[in-house]
């Protein structure tokens with residue numbers, strides 16, 4: 001939530017920052033701004049409500065020259081999206097400019113204290129309080145800027161990634177983080193700063209990721225200096241980010257979401273490569289193998305996740321209980337962290353997070369670690385906070401997901417969970433060999449199966465036109481496909497703004513069936529599996545009450561046609577991998593309905609991709 005970019009070096013800072021902000025818009029897009037220091041040392045702030053493109057227009061004809069600057073794209077937490085609340089924020093004297101990602105929880109107390117010292121505030125943000133607190137410390141203690149930032153942050157409760165520049169100093173940025181990501185890119189005599197290293201990959205592949213409660217003094221032409229909030233120097237560890245720029249572009253598709261749906265055969269191939277050995281069908285997940293004893297001794301597995309990742313975890317529950325015979329619980333991270341949960345030292349807690357930065361999931365990880373559990377991460381973003389704070393884990397390796405609605409990350413997460421369940425099941429001797437081989441072989445064939453599933457795109461696009469009128473939708477599924485129904489409903493909600501509810505098919509009769517009439521379409525996943533017949537009966541029940549039904553069915557299955565209004569045929573694979581196939585037409589349905597309704601599918605209203613606030 002909120003994207004921040006900074007630059008100091010010999011280039012013009014503004015174009016570098018604007019380019020980076022465009023790449024970070026997935027993190028928030030309700031206002032944007034930039035502060036640049038002119039060559040003589042004078043500072044200007046340009047900011048406005050709207051997207052980064054609005055900021056670009058705003059900058060036209062203005063003097064934004066300067067080789068040091070900081071920029072921000074916002075997802076509002078405190079205060080409505082308007083020009084005043086946009087970042088950067090200036091201190092009372094106008095000498096300090098700050099950008100901030102996160103939430104200062106004790107900002108009211110700090111603001112009231114500053115008011116007693118004569119400070120006034122132009123915005124409703126917690127961030128403006130912080131920049132003034134820094135200025136107050138700087139003036140009252142007559143200390144350096146980095147010292148003022150350090151002392152001010154010691155008084156802050158909450159989450160932050162910040163960057164501060166000071167009028168007159170054309171070579172130095174101070175940055176710090178706690179629970180919000182911050183990467184520093186190293187160039188030749190220049191530095192870049194970003195919430196997400198991928199956004200500045202055009203300039204460097206060498207990054208230093210700040211740890212929690214670390215502060216960096218970033219000075220042109222000088223070595224990077226990092227310290228903790230006690231003022232003690234900490235080591236600078238440089239990591240390479242191997243990413244190609246094409247992964248950050250739309251590649252001929254109208255939207256990132258459509259590109260990401262269509263690249264799932266390739267992303268799953270990347271996810272599986274080297275992990276399912278074609279010759280032997282052996283599964284190699286080093287995070288599991290190196291911690292074999294933990295998985296053998298596990299009393300219970302608890303998944304913690306949010307949103308789409310939580311849906312993937314529900315599928316993980318089926319996979320692990322079926323193959324490993326270990327009891328599994330799936331928890332909303334936001335509930336788990338505040339519930340005083342019972343955690344045993346022989347529990348394994350698996351945190352699932354595409355971004356690896358979700359605040360609630362990160363807090364759940366910390367809680368589980370404190371309770372002595374072994375914590376495993378399933379993340380996409382390499383080097384992310386969750387990836388770094390877990391004991392071990394597996395990356396899903398599906399490449400940057402830029403569309404705000406998660407698609408390829410979901411299928412990557414489920415694929416990793418399938419490999420994990422197969423491997424642990426084999427280690428524990430709880431998975432039957434024939435079954436193991438069938439699933440491992442199906443994993444190898446998954447890219448081809450996904451390619452086949454994507455052939456439904458034209459049919460789904462045509463169908464979507466028929467349903468743009470709907471105000472509500474119901475999604476039904478059972479067994480492995482119940483979480484698929486939840487995920488299909490979430491996709492539709494978040495990008496089309498149509499209300500949708502996902503249910504286990506048989507639960508309908510316990511209340512929700514009262515909603516059924518000709519205006520309420522139902523999407524039913526009725527592929528050939530052990531609950532197929534039962535789902536058919538559920539479909540009949542809806543049909544006989546006048547409901548319209550779109551059914552996702554196995555290729556060649558004619559039976560459902562008798563009761564469904566529309567059938568979308570998907571290829572068959574082993575039952576436990578069917579959610580990967582069934583979700584494809586549901587992702588496409590949401591996408592096409594949303595585009596026909598003229599929605600901004602990559603940046604839907606009120607959302608941001610990386611939820612780094614509670």
Ligand code: F6R
Nearest residue numbers: 307308309353354355358405406
């Ligand atoms: C929905 C979506 C969200 C995320 C959720 C968790 O399309 O993307 O529901 O799944 O915010 O995010 P991560 O996986 O980054 O922890």
